[in-house]
Amino acid sequence: MKDLPFSLESLNWSFISAPTRRIGVQPTTDPPWSVMQGDGISSDPSACKEILGGLGTPFEVNRTRALPRELRINQLSSMLVGSSIVANAIMEDYKVLGRREEETARLRAEAEELVKAAREGAERLKRDKAAFEQHKQTEEWAATAGLKQVRTLAKLLSDECKSWKETLSNERKSWKESWAKQNETLFRVRQDLTNAKAANTALVKEKAAAEAVAQKAKEAESRIAKALEDAKGVEARAARALEEANADRANLNKTVEGLQVTIVAEVTARAAEAEARAREVDEARVALFLHLTSSRTIATGCVITVSGILLRLSLMPLRTQLV
Numbered sequence: 483m484k485d486l487p488f489s490l491e492s493l494n495w496s497f498i499s500a501p502t503r504r505i506g507v508q509p510t511t512d513p514p515w516s517v518m519q520g521d522g523i524s525s526d527p528s529a530c531k532e533i534l535g536g537l538g539t540p541f542e543v544n545r546t547r548a549l550p551r552e553l554r555i556n557q558l559s560s561m562l563v564g565s566s567i568v569a570n571a572i573m574e575d576y577k578v579l580g581r582r583e584e585e586t587a588r589l590r591a592e593a594e595e596l597v598k599a600a601r602e603g604a605e606r607l608k609r610d611k612a613a614f615e616q617h618k619q620t621e622e623w624a625a626t627a628g629l630k631q632v633r634t635l636a637k638l639l640s641d642e643c644k645s646w647k648e649t650l651s652n653e654r655k656s657w658k659e660s661w662a663k664q665n666e667t668l669f670r671v672r673q674d675l676t677n678a679k680a681a682n683t684a685l686v687k688e689k690a691a692a693e694a695v696a697q698k699a700k701e702a703e704s705r706i707a708k709a710l711e712d713a714k715g716v717e718a719r720a721a722r723a724l725e726e727a728n729a730d731r732a733n734l735n736k737t738v739e740g741l742q743v744t745i746v747a748e749v750t751a752r753a754a755e756a757e758a759r760a761r762e763v764d765e766a767r768v769a770l771f772l773h774l775t776s777s778r779t780i781a782t783g784c785v786i787t788v789s790g791i792l793l794r795l796s797l798m799p800l801r802t803q804l805v
Contacts, residue, residue: 551580555576555577558576713770717767720763720770723763724760724764724767727756727759727760727763728760731753731756731757731760734752734753734756735753
């Protein structure tokens with residue numbers, strides 16, 4: 483083993499896991515092999531095949547070939563591992579031979595399928611041709627019968643057309659008379675519809691005018707209500723101003739009682755001025771009520787007058803403080 487020019491690791495062992503297929507073989511009665519000593523079995527696949535085919539009796543050969551391909555390769559590699567290059571060459575040739583046998587079987591199966599398909603196609607073509615001939619003959623018969631029917635129908639249609647023309651001319655006359663009557667009726671209805679549309683338009687305009695008048699009345703009523711509310715507010719402010727004036731007069735009276743004799747004249751003048759202002763407020767209140775009962779325009783002027791009175795009343799405390 484040490485004298486071998488190669489190592490066991492350098493051999494190609496990938497063929498062991500290749501897929502295999504069992505191929506049935508017939509027993510042979512040929513002699514074991516014709517390979518002689520000195521033949522180059524490493525470069526001649528036929529010699530390798532002959533050697534493998536002649537090892538043992540036919541029974542042993544068939545039994546060995548029935549084994550799985552992986553098992554046979556393992557047995558062969560274990561027997562020939564010591565024969566160096568010869569063992570590797572035989573195993574490679576055996577692999578090539580197996581692939582060729584598988585390819586041949588596959589091609590044979592494909593060829594059989596193609597032949598079967600060709601035979602079926604020829605039979606189908608023959609059946610289709612016979613059916614076409616029968617159909618062609620049937621179509622000719624049908625065309626002849628159809629032509630006769632068409633001619634008969636054409637004659638019937640011509641007769642029917644003549645009768646229809648006569649009937650149509652009579653009906654057309656009656657239609658014209660009925661349509662004239664109906665057109666007259668429709669004209670009257672159209673005139674009535676036009677008059678109704680005109681009356682409806684006039685009613686719509688009257689309704690719009692009435693709605694506008696009602697809207698204006700509502701607006702006037704709302705303005706009058708608003709003016710009354712404003713007048714009530716002015717009256718309330720005038721009452722408050724009168725109360726303030728009375729309070730000022732009471733305060734002045736209390737002040738006069740507490741002041742010294744030297745300023746009696748001055749206090750009297752201030753009281754007179756307060757009384758004059760109170761009288762002005764009373765007069766303004768009377769004028770306000772008169773203006774409110776007169777008209778809306780006078781009410782507007784009253785609002786302006788009351789506003790002036792309120793302005794003067796609001797300035798009274800300031801004047802008092804200044805004095």
